Amino acid sequence: MIVITTPTGQIGGRLLDLLLDGPHAFTEELRVVVRDPARLPEAVRARVDVVAGSHDDPEVVDRAFTGAHAVFWVVPPTPQAPSLDAVYSGFTRAAAAALTAHGVRHVVGVSALGRGTPVADRAGHVTASLAMDDLLAGTGAAYRALANPSFMDNLLWQAAPIRDRGVYTSTVAADRPAPLAATRDIAAAAADLLLDRSWTGTGEVPVLGPEDLSANDMARIMSEVLGRPVRYERQSLDDFRASLPGHGFSEALVEGYVDMMRAKDDGLDAGVERTARSASPTTFRQWCEEVLKPAVLA
Known part of the structure; x- marks a missing residue:
């Protein structure tokens, strides 16, 4: 039995x-934890065991983890959470207790790069995510944290300004190369771990994409794929901070995002060397052709 949390999310789905x-199709029984089962296609609901509810609820995770051999763990967005601890470790504590109580042997979680870097303790959301990893690693289950850089797919939030103004923004230096990964590759890495559970102990599995790119590199590739000029505009951290409350984020989450982006510009994602195993396959150009371009042209 494999349990999947956030089965309607961009990675869990x-x-x-x-x-x-x-x-990666598999014959093992699948169980999903979902707040609103209606968000799952009817054909999917017919093929999986559905536990309705939030996976921070002790009763929900008790039901979900009964008989489970492996769990895929993701914390959902919680824009109005009062603290970063509440978003990550606070949300996970009931599940950690249930993992131990039910003797679940393997857990795969979605986390972030940064452990061991000089800025790991002041990286906002990433710092809180690493603390969540430590909590899960202490349950007795074998644990693998998928250590991810920024997602290519986050650019979809900027499809409109890319289309209308030929501009995308972030806070990082324009010429700083960094890894980035497609969410589909993160999902594939999770599938590999869930299907081959020969691993033991705790550790990280970096998902780094095939190359490091700067913001200017990304703008050039987008321009070539879209057939129109796209340029990068660097946003100050103060402007970034001012923009976030309008998206419904609490003050604690706003400061967490600011700290994370500051840390990324200080080398947060540069602590892991790319290897054949960690170099996930989807190039940024391929992702732009297959995902971004249809979204911009829609």
Whole structure:
């Protein structure tokens, strides 16, 4: 039995597809934890065991983890949370207790790069995510944290300004190369770990994409794929901070995002060397052609 949390999310949903129908398709029973089962396609609901509710609820995770051999763990967005601890470790504490109580043997979690870097203790959301990893690693289950850089897919939030003004923004230096990964590759890495559970102990599995790119490199590739000029505009941290409350984020989450972006510009994602195993396959150009371009042209 494999339990998948956030099965309608951008990673959990792709993972569920892989385990049901993709090249990773598997015959083991699947169980999903979802707040609103109606968000799952009817054909999917017919093929999985559905536990309705939030996976921070002790009763929900007790039901979900009964008989489970492996769990895929993701904390959902909680824009109005009062603290970063509440978003990550606070949300996870009931599940950690249930993992121990039910003797779940393997857990795969979505986390971030940065452990061991000089800025790991002041990286906002990333610092809190690493603390969540430590909590899960202490349950007795074998644990693997998928250590991710920024997601290519986050650029979809800027499809409109890319289309209308030929501009995308971030706070990082324009010429600083950094890894970035496609969420579909993160889901594939999770599927590999969930299907081959020969691993033991705790550790990280970096998902780094095939190359490091700067913001200017990304603008050049987007321009070539879209056939129109796209340029990068660097946003100050103060302007970035001012923009976030309008998206519904609490003060604590706003400061967490600011601290994370400051840390990224100070080398947060540069602490892991790319290897053949950590170099996930989707290039930024391929992702732009297959995902960003249809979104911009829609």
